[in-house]
Amino acid sequence: MVVKRKSRQSGVQFTEDTADLVAERFRALAEPMRLRLLNALRPRARSVGELVGLTGTSQANVSKHLQLLYKQGFVDREKDGTTIYYRIADPMVFEMCDLVCDGIQQDLDARRARLNPER
Amino acid sequence: MVVKRKSRQSGVQFTEDTADLVAERFRALAEPMRLRLLNALRPRARSVGELVGLTGTSQANVSKHLQLLYKQGFVDREKDGTTIYYRIADPMVFEMCDLVCDGIQQDLDARRARLNPER
DNA sequence: TGATTATATTACTATATGGTTGTAAAACGA
DNA sequence: TCGTTTTACAACCATATAGTAATATAATCA
Numbered sequence: 001m002v003v004k005r006k007s008r009q010s011g012v013q014f015t016e017d018t019a020d021l022v023a024e025r026f027r028a029l030a031e032p033m034r035l036r037l038l039n040a041l042r043p044r045a046r047s048v049g050e051l052v053g054l055t056g057t058s059q060a061n062v063s064k065h066l067q068l069l070y071k072q073g074f075v076d077r078e079k080d081g082t083t084i085y086y087r088i089a090d091p092m093v094f095e096m097c098d099l100v101c102d103g104i105q106q107d108l109d110a111r112r113a114r115l116n117p118e119r
Numbered sequence: 120m121v122v123k124r125k126s127r128q129s130g131v132q133f134t135e136d137t138a139d140l141v142a143e144r145f146r147a148l149a150e151p152m153r154l155r156l157l158n159a160l161r162p163r164a165r166s167v168g169e170l171v172g173l174t175g176t177s178q179a180n181v182s183k184h185l186q187l188l189y190k191q192g193f194v195d196r197e198k199d200g201t202t203i204y205y206r207i208a209d210p211m212v213f214e215m216c217d218l219v220c221d222g223i224q225q226d227l228d229a230r231r232a233r234l235n236p237e238r
Numbered sequence: 239t240g241a242t243t244a245t246a247t248t249a250c251t252a253t254a255t256g257g258t259t260g261t262a263a264a265a266c267g268a
Numbered sequence: 269t270c271g272t273t274t275t276a277c278a279a280c281c282a283t284a285t286a287g288t289a290a291t292a293t294a295a296t297c298a
Binding site for chain 2: 014016019020021022023024025026027029030031032033034035036039072073089090092093095096097099100101102103104106107110111
């Protein structure tokens with residue numbers, strides 16, 4: 001069954017509280033190490049130890065970032081003995097990254113065009 | 120003419136430098152006042168003074184946030200006398216906000232389901 | 239039980255940044 | 269020219285947070 005996601009398309013009003021909530025979500029993605037963790041989880045679920053190896057940062061640091069991503073609902077986790085596997089909770093996060101990447105590209109193009117007008 | 124946006128769909132690899140760039144973009148959106156400014160620009164371009172009135176914060180603060188949004192390519196500006204009009208540079212930013220809002224909703228639903236299993 | 243492994247947590251430091259205050263710059267009007 | 273209006277900028281402070289070091293917790297194994 002295909003679940004149709006009802007998108008709000010800016011139907012509702014944007015209160016200050018809404019701004020706080022949305023900003024909090026964006027903040028979770030506004031950190032290079034967390035983006036690298038999410039990217040490492042792209043192909044499959046991974047243990048904390050794997051993520052430490054893949055990112056090259058400390059175990060405490062990985063754990064801390066994962067807690068934040070978990071609390072924000074970006075990743076899920078599953079326990080197996082002492083090992084804990086983390087996985088992407090919603091691939092929506094990669095749609096957002098793609099949009100950002102597109103934005104970076106477009107911004108570059110626009111700047112280039114401004115420096116080098118007509119031609 | 121319709122411009123087809125070529126989306127990278129995760130084709131390229133995600134280096135540390137890429138993570139820094141993407142995080143920087145997200146960081147620009149990870150701030151409630153900047154989100155309120157962008158939202159105020161949604162219907163039309165507005166002067167700095169208008170934005171001060173709409174947000175209720177200081178002129179210096181509005182200006183500072185607008186500089187950051189401008190440098191990141193989220194808004195454009197146009198001068199008319201001493202007045203400067205800012206406008207949304209790419210409505211992509213609202214697509215991202217919509218994705219975040221959907222994420223918040225889904226996360227809420229998921230948490231509710233976890234608290235209230237089967238039923 | 240005691241040792242080991244895997245993850246989380248706590249306390250701390252250094253840095254980044256949001257908001258304020260005061261001032262500068264630029265365009266306009268009298 | 270002088271004053272006014274509009275926006276930008278610089279210096280400052282308070283707070284938030286990324287990373288580290290040390291420790292706690294919990295599960296497994298010998």
